[in-house]
Amino acid sequence: MANSSHNRPPILIAGPCAAESEEQVLQTAHALALCRPIVRAGLWKPRSRPDSFQGVGEKGLAWLQRVERETGLLTATEVTTPEQLRLTLQAGISYIWIGARTAANPIDVQALANALQEDVMSGAGIGLKGVMVKNPMHEDAPLWMGNIRRIQEALNGSQIPVWAVHRGCNHHPCWGMAYAVRESMPDVPLLLDPSHLSGDAKQIAPLCEKAMELAYNGLMIEVHPAPNKALSDAAQQITPEQLHTIWTSLPSFADHPSDLPLRWLRAMMDEVDDALWETINKRMTISRRIGEWKRQAGIPIRQPARFEDILNHRIQKETQNGLTQDMIITICQALHEESIRKQ
Secondary structure (H helix, E strand, O other): OOOEEEEEEEEEEOOOEEOOOHHHEEEEHHHHHOOEEEEOOOOOOOOOOOOOOOOOOHHHHHHHHHHHHHHOOOOOEEOHHHHHHHHHOOOOOOOEEEEEEOOOHHHHHHHHHHHHHHHHOOOOOOOOOOOOOOOOOOOOOHHHHHHHHHHHHOOOOOOEEEEEEEEEEOOOOHHHHHHHHHHOOOOOOOOHHHOOOOOOHHHHHHHHHHHHHOOOOOEEEOOOOOOOHOOOHHHHHHOHHHHHHHHHHOOOOOOOOOHHHHHHHHHHHHHHHHHHHEEEEEEEHHHHHHHHHHHHHHOOOHHHHHHHHHHHHHHHOOOOOOOOHHHHHHHHHHHHHHHHHHH
């Protein structure tokens, strides 16, 4: 288990996106020893493209067993099918996680839950110490919570904990989804996966700090001894040395700061603002293209009738949503003038 010092979250999971070779897995694990994490490594990789690295599969289980023997660190891997689950439990791997792609289909999760229940009841899962459930690829708090409950029900009476892992949705945080799980399931530890949330190694450190600010219970971070040579997710992996620097310099961790709801609401607001500005930038890109088309067609840049139609439509629609007409006019005029400038 990870270092539970008062100024750090109680759970740290770290390791390569994918186990690529026995040497790579062992090298990473030994380099991570100072942080004392649970060592993660994907063996079966559900990838979008069939020509991408799909993982080493079953043979990687022996590599994780060796990690536990040589370092004393516990290990974790992702399972997507009942067969993979049983192979992993038979190998004595300590933790498993259900990934975002599997989590998108409750039928697949239920199949894993049924197999897990059978294995736990039969004693095959005797070495299992925990199950992690990532959020689906899309923003769906009820589905995420439903998947967590499926696994909890399968483990009922076993004392094996279930953790929720927040990995965002296509590099968008979806803080509101995570907060809904935190509020509805306060007894389920919530971990942040900054690697998948951002897809950018440079964002790992600030997102870890954000996790501390929002009182997450832990972190799940992709770590590779040579990220630029990684066979999958190279852009979002950091080195063991970088992880150690981040881990040892995290700000103070507080379980229940008095202003925690406000912190979450501000995170949601910041996400909305980011999306708003991203949308504005997309709009300006389209404006430039419109300007190019108008010049080629010999049409004047300004089209007053078109703007009046847009403005009236917005006033009619957005006043029904509680916005003032003055605000709507101000925003529409500002967007219009900037669009004209771009054109």
